[in-house]
Amino acid sequence: MVKLYALCVFFKGPSEGRLLKAAYDLQSFSFFQRGAVQEFMGFASKTIVERTQAASRQSVKQDAYMCHVYVRADNLGGVLIGDHEYPQRVAHTLLTKVLDDFTAKVPADQWSTGTESSIAFTQLPAYLSKYQDPREADALTKMQNDLDETKIILKNTIEAVLERGEKLDDMVIKSENLSIQSKAFYKTAKKTNSCCSFS
Amino acid sequence: MEIADIENDVLCEKIINDINAVLTRDPDVTSFEIIPTLSYQNKSPVIHVEHNLGLESWCAKHVYDFSHKTILASKLSGSKYIYNDSLVKYLNCALLINPDVTTFWHIRRQLVEKNKLKIQKEFQFAALVLTKKPKASEAFAYRRWLYPFQSAESIDWSIEIGICDRCADKSLSNYHAWSHRQWVLERASHLLRSEILHTEKFIKKHISDYSCYHYRQFVLQTIFDICYYDKEQNEYNSLRDFINFYLVDGVSSVGEIIQTLLPNIDLNATNEDKLKCFLYCCNFAAYDIKFCDDLKNLFGFRESFENHRRASLRFIVENCMRFNSSVECYQQPPVSKLSKFDYSSNAFLMALKKSEGMLGEQHRKWCSLFLNFDYSDNSD
Known part of the structure; x- marks a missing residue:
């Protein structure tokens, strides 16, 4: 599939990633899974932003999903979750554009203290739906060449992004942001060896 | 107990x-x-x-x-x-x-x-x-x-198509959903036109799911078999561009397109519906060849693009050969029987053969196996 599921903007503070705004498109998941999927995508986005150095880009593969992350030198970060068919260059170009737009609309002094409800930036759902079709990015592709020379680092699993000694399973169990329901989904999915596909 | x-x-x-x-x-x-x-x-x-x-x-x-x-x-x-x-x-x-x-x-x-x-x-x-x-x-x-x-008038086949679409969207390579859809289409030929649009939309979202490409080939073949064409359509732009890609002396009018694809044809002796359907279907196939090339440019190499491109190419070449060798093409002889077909008389097929032959050894082998192109004399 060529699909985008989630688009989030974070501020990468010294101790943790702070979610400033998020948008999801989870219609392709079955009804009772959507809540858990959304929590997981939020959880994965935050985890990856926290483990991405400032001024760098990563694309992290996890099962059928691809998490594209870009953290700028000023610690503003964007995460785009799609599937692995979605063109990587387009994803990163879109992230650049979203963060530029965000910077233009939200003053930088709000970043370190802002929350999802306090930040006035409502464009994310529109971006997410428009760029479901990567052809929409045709105008952007001209920009692709200008895409800054930051190399995109490819990682094959979330585990590869984690710091030494960290384990995804432990993090899921410990996380306070995940409900019991979501943890049940995680375990079941893992058991059937199709983590996060939830089918 | x-x-x-x-x-x-x-x-x-x-x-x-x-x-x-x-x-x-x-x-x-x-x-x-x-x-x-x-x-x-x-x-x-x-x-x-x-x-x-x-x-x-x-x-x-x-x-x-x-x-x-x-x-x-x-x-x-x-x-x-x-x-x-x-x-x-x-x-x-x-x-x-x-x-x-x-x-x-x-x-x-x-x-x-x-x-x-x-x-x-x-x-x-x-x-x-x-x-x-x-x-x-x-x-x-x-x-x-x-x-x-069900009574015939109470059946709404588009509901059935909708179910197939959802099922195919949820699970990759859903053979059961696509063959069910073929069964529906055999009973609801009025949906052929909308199926052309539906399948294109589906392919754009599921670029590697060959089931849908195969179904689209089935749609094309069905259109051809029932001799359907769009009565409003007088231009065949995809087909024209497709021909002009191979030929130095380009074509522009419909007459020139016919002349190029079917040089031996006697227009007065040809069934007009048959000819229009032929043009309509070849235009469809030429559109798909361009479509596959565009997808390849956007997403990079996928086996599905290559296979669908070949299927579309084969459709055009086979039907050109058939039309040329028997104007009354009600029975379709398999291409192997057409091996005697002398495509040297057809400048377009010659040019196509030469051009496709340059797309690598594997593709060349495919062309000689499935399109009956003979590359043995390297003079081409």
Whole structure:
């Protein structure tokens, strides 16, 4: 599939990633899974932003999903979750554009203290739906060449992004942001060896 | 029977009644799924929110076992297959949890034949099963079996297409959904036009799912077989661009296109419908070749692009050869019989052969095997 599921903007503070705004498109998941999927995508986005150095880009593969992350030198970060068919260059170009737009609309002094409800930036759902079709990015592709020379680092699993000694399973169990329901989904999915596909 | 077993049975009976209560109360249930839960909680495992029905995973096995047991006991003891109406509720639960039991679907068929089940309800039930398992071949087969009971004017085939579309979207390479869709299309040729658009949209979202490409080839072949064409269409831009890619002396008018593809044809002796359909279909295939090239530019190499491009190319070349060698092409001889076809008389096919031959050794081999192009003399 060529699909985008989630688009989030974070501020990468010294101790943790702070979610400033998020948008999801989870219609392709079955009804009772959507809540858990959304929590997981939020959880994965935050985890990856926290483990991405400032001024760098990563694309992290996890099962059928691809998490594209870009953290700028000023610690503003964007995460785009799609599937692995979605063109990587387009994803990163879109992230650049979203963060530029965000910077233009939200003053930088709000970043370190802002929350999802306090930040006035409502464009994310529109971006997410428009760029479901990567052809929409045709105008952007001209920009692709200008895409800054930051190399995109490819990682094959979330585990590869984690710091030494960290384990995804432990993090899921410990996380306070995940409900019991979501943890049940995680375990079941893992058991059937199709983590996060939830089918 | 031990007390634990009796308690278990009572509980299962209650859950089964709960599920059926939802099915009766809410005729618009749109989806069913098993919700993963880690342990038993002291509340009803049947969850019903906004027309979506869920069953907590911890009880699914027990409910299924109990339903299975009850149905089979009734089948064995029942005098000559006279089932009582309450059997339906066990059938509902068993098939929702595990749709792959032919016997259970068969009991439903018998009940339908005895007028114990309403056709409309049965259509809904099979559709509900498909939301839980999009590859449930038995549910598709059941829907096909139900259709003869419908009066022809009350059938809306686009609903059936919609179900196929959702099922194919949910699971990759869904053979059952796509072959069901072919079955629908054979009965609803008025949907051919919209299927051209639907499949293009689907391919853009599922670029590697070859099932859809194959179905699109089926659509093209069906259009050709029933001799359909768009009476409004007088321009064949995709086909023109396709020809101009190979030929130095480009073509522009429809007359030139015909002259290029079919140099030996006597227009007065040719069935006009046949010719227009030929142009319409070749234009479709040429459009797809361009479509595959565009997809390749955007997404990079995929086997599906390559295979679909070849299928479209083959369609054009084969039908050009057939049309050229027998104007009355009602019987279509296989291309191998056309091996004597002298394409040196056709400048366009010569140019195409040469150009395609330069796309690598593998493609060249494919061309000589499937298009009967002879590359043995390297003079080309």
